[in-house]
Amino acid sequence: MQKRKIVITRKLEQNHIEQIKKVIPDWELIVGKDKDIWQEHAMDVEIIAGWTKGLEEYCLDPQSKLQWLQTWSAGVDNLPLDGLELRGITLTSANGVHAYPISETIFALMLGLTRKIHTYVRNQQTKTWHHANMGLEMHDKTVGIIGVGAIGKETAKLAKAFRMTVLGVRNSGMPVEYVDEMYTLDQLDLLLPKCDYVVVTLPHTKKTHRLFGAEQFSQMNPKAFFINIGRGEIVVEDELVRALMEGTIAGAGLDVFEKEPLSAESPLWELENVIITPHTSGSTENYNKRLIESILIPNLKAYISGGNPSINLVDFSKGY
Template identity: 55%
Template sequence: MMARTMVINKALDETLLQEIEQEIPGWHVIATKNTDKIADELAEAEIILHWKQAIEPIILEQNKQLKWIQTWSAGVNSLPLEALEQKNVTLTSATGVHAYSISETIFAFMLGLTRKMNAYVRGQANKEWHHADLKLEIHNKTIGILGVGAIGQETAKIAKAFSMNVLGLRHSGKETAYVDEMYTPDQLATFLPECDYVVITLPLTEATEGMFNNEAFRLMKDSAILINIGRGPIVDEEALVQALEKGEIAGAGLDVFQVEPLPKESPLWEMENVMITPHTAGSTEHYDERVVRDIVIPNIRQYLKQGEPSVNVVDYHKGY
């Protein structure tokens, strides 16, 4: 009888790889980031950890055994969701592993823009001693968090350390700890005018694409700061640039963009009230171990017992 096959499309730390192998004795496990050399294994894999676009033709056209894919990212919008659903492949994401790192980035943006750190970094580079009209602080302000999953909840928790009023917006409208008032997407027009900081942690779906357009920016306070660590296409960048230029909002901290890398000709690069990071908000020294120990291993155990993983299972119809 042929051994069942798991392919891991990345080079894992040896300790983590051994922990996975211990959970599935007798399986053929191959871990490499060089997918060119494992076409045969990909065509036979029952489980694939870490999706890469390069493997798509093999998975969709050749593989008949695939049962489960575990992504290494929270977002799954780049995967061929419809085709995978038709193949009855269970998809699980890395939602939850980013809560600490991304919430830290959110507050780096908030503090950096509020306390003019972006202006002072430019001043340091040019040896300029300038006050930059510093006057704002985040204590006792209102933060609005769109998407109150693990990242949003951790952000809300930290916000309470700054005595902030916390508003949340989620599809279910279900209340949660550290959020003072919860809204639903149909209440966006009521939600936005209340916020001094608007933080997007949403996935990209048909419903969220282009959510932040000219109308949304007109609803925001002219003193408000937008933070987007969700997905770039949620924000209409042309509308954002116009809102920043017109003073409809005060600033933006952006980790994600409609096109990545952000094109050099984008006006966002030169705007003094914008802070940019290159889609690195989730980067952390603990990333792989959290995916493996918090998601992969519990899911392997469930898969072997019940035939299905249970942690972070993606709803194909919702897109997350």
């Protein structure tokens, strides 16, 4: 009798492999990033953890035995969602794994812009001793968190250490701890003028595509900073550039872009009121550990017990 199979398209440490084997001792576990490792199993595998290039042709094949796909990322906008839904494949994401590292990056960007760290780093390279008109501080300011999921909640919690007023946006509009006022997405125009910092942590969906453009930047306080660690497609990039160059907003901290890598021709590289990071806000030494122990293994236990994986279950109708 053929063993049931799970493919994990990632390089894992042996202790993590052993943790997974304890849950499914009778299964065949295939682990590795290279296509040569998983390709021969792709059609008869029951579970795949980690999306990678080349999987689509197997996952969407009518003869595929795939039942459940666990992504290795929080975002699922790069997956063939319509095809997966049509085939009835259960999809779960890695949402929540990034809460600590991304919230740290958010505050690094906010503090960097506020205290002009990026300007001083440039000055250091030219041995320039200059005040750079330092004067702002973060304490007692107002931050708007656009997307109060796991990352947004952790960001709100950290903001309270700076005695900040926290405004939040979530689809339900329901209150969340550490958030002083909650809004819905169609109330952005009410929230934006109140903020000294606007932090975007939204997933990219049909509803959030190009959500931030000239109109939204014009609604912001001209002294406010814009932080985007969600997805680049949420922002109309050329309109952001214009807002930064014309002083419509004070500055931006950007980890994501419409097209990645960011083109060398992009004006964003040269703007002095911008800090750029190369889509690394979620990078952390603890990524695999958190994903495996907090998401994959609990979901796997539910699956082999005859239930459905429920942690980070993706709603195809919402796109996240």
